[in-house]
Structure formats: C-alpha cells, structure tokens
Amino acid sequence: MSGNGKSWGIRLRWRVAPFRRSLVRLQALAFSTGVHPSPVNQASSLLPANDVSSFLCFPSPDKLLNLGAKRTLLIEQQVDMADAGKTAEAFLKISSVYKEEAEVKRAVLESIDAVLRKAFSHPSFQAYSFISALLVLLGLIKSEEKVKPVCVVPGHLLALDHAVRQDYFPREHIAVLNAFMSRTSQALESCTSAKSSLKSTLDQLGNEC
Numbered sequence: 001m002s003g004n005g006k007s008w009g010i011r012l013r014w015r016v017a018p019f020r021r022s023l024v025r026l027q028a029l030a031f032s033t034g035v036h037p038s039p040v041n042q043a044s045s046l047l048p049a050n051d052v053s054s055f056l057c058f059p060s061p062d063k064l065l066n067l068g069a070k071r072t073l074l075i076e077q078q079v080d081m082a083d084a085g086k087t088a089e090a091f092l093k094i095s096s097v098y099k100e101e102a103e104v105k106r107a108v109l110e111s112i113d114a115v116l117r118k119a120f121s122h123p124s125f126q127a128y129s130f131i132s133a134l135l136v137l138l139g140l141i142k143s144e145e146k147v148k149p150v151c152v153v154p155g156h157l158l159a160l161d162h163a164v165r166q167d168y169f170p171r172e173h174i175a176v177l178n179a180f181m182s183r184t185s186q187a188l189e190s191c192t193s194a195k196s197s198l199k200s201t202l203d204q205l206g207n208e209c
Contacts, residue, residue, distance in 0.1 A: 052078045056090065061097045061104045064111070071107060072114035081119045084129035090115055091159070092137055098155025112159050117168040127170045131177065134160075139187030140180045152187050157194035161201050171205070178202035 052074045055063040067074055079090045091112055098108045119125050135141045138156065139149030150156070163169055164177065181199045188195050 056093050059093045059097050061099060061101075061107075064094070064097055064107050065103065072111055075111055076114055076118055079115055079119075081115075081122045082124050084119075084126050085133045087115065087119045087125070088130050088133035088137055091134070091163075092150055092156055095155045095159030096150070096153055098153075098159055108155070108159060109162050112163060113166060113168075116163055117166070120168045120170065127173060131173050135180055140183075140185055149187060152191055154191045154194035157188070157191050157198045161194070161198040164198075164201060164205060174202055174205045178206055 051063070051067055055067065056075075056078060064071065075090070075094070080086045094108055094111045094115070097104065099105060119130070120127060132141070136143040136147050137150050138152055160177075164174060178199070181195060181202055
C-alpha cells in the first residue's frame, strides 16, 4: 500500500507541475499586458471618483477634460442631487472653469446640464432652495449661516445664462433671478458683459412666460 501511495503521489505531482507552470506563465502574461488581478482592477476603478473629487475641490479646465467622455456620469455620481446647497456649489465649481475654447465650453455646459437636469427632476429636490443657495454663493443675498460667497467670474453667469434657456430650468424662478440681476452689485462688478448677457436672456424669457 505504501508503495502504491508513493507511486500515486509521484504521478499527481507530475500532473500538477505543468498546471502550475501554466498558471505562472498566465500571470506573467497578464501583468505584461496590463491585465491585472481583481484587487488591482478594483483599485483602478476608484481612480475616476478620486479624479472627480480632485476636480470639485480644485477645479481647472484640464481636470474637467481629463475626466473623459464619461465626465457627466462621474460628476453626477459625486454630487448629492437631493441637496440643493451642494448642487448649487457643484454648479459654481463646474462653471468656474468656463472658457470660450470650444472643447472646454462644451465640457462645462454638458456637465452642468447633466447635473441640473437630474437635480430638477429629483422628487425631493427643492428648486427654490437651489436658487436661494445660488444667490447666497454669488454674494447677492446674505445668509444667516454666514456662508462665504465665491469669487464671481464670468463663467458663473455665462453658464447660468445657458442653463436658464434649457427645458429643465423652472420658468417660475426666472423673475427672481432677473430681479437680482437688475440690481447694482459689487460682487458682479468684474462680470459686466456676462451679467448684461444674462440679464438680456432673463428679460426675454420673462416676456415669454
């Protein structure tokens, strides 16, 4: 019996050895071609989310473009659409990198369209709270919570000019925005042209209502 057992052990090791060698070769091939085991793939799948977080914390045109073709989906996943304040913050961060350069402009407008369209269609989203938060962040009204306004740049107003034209934007809030754009505001002094364009759009939309 012991002899037979030893014989079976030798034959089993002889059969397993080629399998092990094949497995080693497959693993080596996988790493050489960039196809890694699942733990590495799982880590890689987290990179886009990290990239979006980096963009939203420190926005720049390059960071937005580097998010690639799925940027709108990635941004949607990072923004809490049920929170009007956070949605307003996201809108201003995205629009802050607005440029007339075609690729950047398209990326910005597509991103804000995706965020706002989804937000305004969310059942628990409060559009009025979004408008209020936006006006506070733009420095046009004061907040009891001492929210620090952003440094307004033309892109904020130009992106808003685009957004109010879209079918997802509630028409009942046009008059409110128009009222604040009609006022003289120190916060918007550096954005005279963009403010004028937005005001013209709001006037036109107001007449259509």
